[in-house]
Amino acid sequence: MKTILSFKKDSKPQTLIIGCGRLGANLASRLSDAGDNVTIINDNADDFRKLSPSFGGLTFEGDGTNFELLTAAGIRNCNRVVAVTNDDTTNLMVAQIARKKFDVRQVIARINDPERGAVCEEMAIQTICPFDLASQALMAMIKDPAGPDSSKGELPL
Amino acid sequence: MKQKIVIIGGRDNARFLAKSLLTQKYHVTAINKDYTCCTSLAEIDGLEVIHGDGTKPYVLEDACVDQCATAIALTHRDADNLIICELCKRQFHVQKTISLVKDPEKIEFFKAMGVDAAVCAVSTVTGIIEREALKNDIAALLPLGEGRVSVADIPVSADAAISGKSLSVITFPADTVVGCIIRNGKSVIPGGDSVILPGDRLIVITSNANSTNTIQALTGNTAMPKVI
Numbered sequence: 001m002k003t004i005l006s007f008k009k010d011s012k013p014q015t016l017i018i019g020c021g022r023l024g025a026n027l028a029s030r031l032s033d034a035g036d037n038v039t040i041i042n043d044n045a046d047d048f049r050k051l052s053p054s055f056g057g058l059t060f061e062g063d064g065t066n067f068e069l070l071t072a073a074g075i076r077n078c079n080r081v082v083a084v085t086n087d088d089t090t091n092l093m094v095a096q097i098a099r100k101k102f103d104v105r106q107v108i109a110r111i112n113d114p115e116r117g118a119v120c121e122e123m124a125i126q127t128i129c130p131f132d133l134a135s136q137a138l139m140a141m142i143k144d145p146a147g148p149d150s151s152k153g154e155l156p157l
Numbered sequence: 158m159k160q161k162i163v164i165i166g167g168r169d170n171a172r173f174l175a176k177s178l179l180t181q182k183y184h185v186t187a188i189n190k191d192y193t194c195c196t197s198l199a200e201i202d203g204l205e206v207i208h209g210d211g212t213k214p215y216v217l218e219d220a221c222v223d224q225c226a227t228a229i230a231l232t233h234r235d236a237d238n239l240i241i242c243e244l245c246k247r248q249f250h251v252q253k254t255i256s257l258v259k260d261p262e263k264i265e266f267f268k269a270m271g272v273d274a275a276v277c278a279v280s281t282v283t284g285i286i287e288r289e290a291l292k293n294d295i296a297a298l299l300p301l302g303e304g305r306v307s308v309a310d311i312p313v314s315a316d317a318a319i320s321g322k323s324l325s326v327i328t329f330p331a332d333t334v335v336g337c338i339i340r341n342g343k344s345v346i347p348g349g350d351s352v353i354l355p356g357d358r359l360i361v362i363t364s365n366a367n368s369t370n371t372i373q374a375l376t377g378n379t380a381m382p383k384v385i
Contacts, residue, residue, distance in 0.1 A: 065235065065236060065260075065263075066260070066262075067262050067263075068262075087236065088212070088240075089212050089234065089236035089237045089239070089240040090236045092236070092239075092240055093235065093236040093239050093240070096239075096270060097266065100266075100269060100270065101266060101269075113213060115213070115214045115215070116212065116213070116214065116240060116244070118214070118244070118247060118248055119240055119243035119244055119247060119248075121247075
């Protein structure tokens with residue numbers, strides 16, 4: 001109970017997640033369970049149902065590229081921003097806003113088309129492409145069908 | 158060789174812009190991801206039309222964007238327009254990128270991200286409507302160059318101090334130029350011997366908005382011009 005009652009706001013990592021799809025909701029729930037302060041923004045409040053019941057962070061409904069909303073969601077105090085909406089260009093724009101306008105230290109964007117990531121080069125924005133990861137994992141499994149990694153069900157990256 | 162311009166996205170605005178640029182002898186390519194838009198664009202003579210998503214680099218490559226001097230992003234989504242302009246600039250080395258922006262707050266951000274010109278349709282149109290709605294008959298001021306230069310349209314009344322005089326004998330404020338005289342619906346580019354007549358309208362360019370007050374007095378108008 002002690003941990004719930006004592007809010008050590010400043011010492012906790014502050015994470016802002018844009019997009020509450022399966023990936024966003026899962027990540028938000030995990031980080032929240034791990035003790036991070038998590039805020040999540042989504043354009044449709046219905047999607048917040050995907051968050052785990054134990055999610056202890058804040059939710060904001062609206063456009064994640066809107067400066068006012070981002071400010072209200074506390075982007076200025078964030079250590080990291082993760083853009084995981086289902087739209088590549090939105091993720092890239094959010095990432096650039098976080099990096100260039102609000103100077104967030106760690107910025108990660110999910111992109112489905114890795115070619116688009118070229119716009120973020122030299123901006124200290126990390127990008128992650130789920131299809132690349134899945135394809136690498138599949139290739140590893142195909143090359144080594146009885147591999148130790150695949151038997152554990154872990155991604156051999 | 159004809160200068161090449163690519164227009165990405167947009168509906169009616171893309172069509173009108175393409176037509177206008179074609180009449181000015183540019184080589185114009187339109188990229189649109191909506192098939193019906195493409196068919197209506199294809200009806201324009203001389204316009205090259207590509208059906209595809211302009212936020213994808215290979216579509217831009219197909220459209221030979223690397224040979225274009227100017228790229229204009231007209232999609233209805235700010236994020237798409239930003240990425241299109243960035244791809245054009247960084248990957249295809251297009252000299253000039255112009256983007257439509259929905260959210261007026263993002264104009265500065267787009268420019269900071271390297272977009273050469275960001276045009277906000279909403280704030281531009283509301284600005285014009287506001288000017289029309291609030292304009293008094295005396296003068297309308299149009300601020301240009303980040304508000305440093307104003308263009309005012311000032312009518313000359315019958316009892317104006319300057320009516321009947323030639324421009325060379327009238328003392329205008331130092332930072333002011335009479336760019337044009339509108340007389341009977343026709344525009345005259347004035348010289349020093351041009352005579353101001355009652356009923357003329359002077360198009361005055363000034364780098365000091367307060368100068369218009371002096372001009373107001375010279376032209377026989379007492380009301381203050383409205384700065385919008």
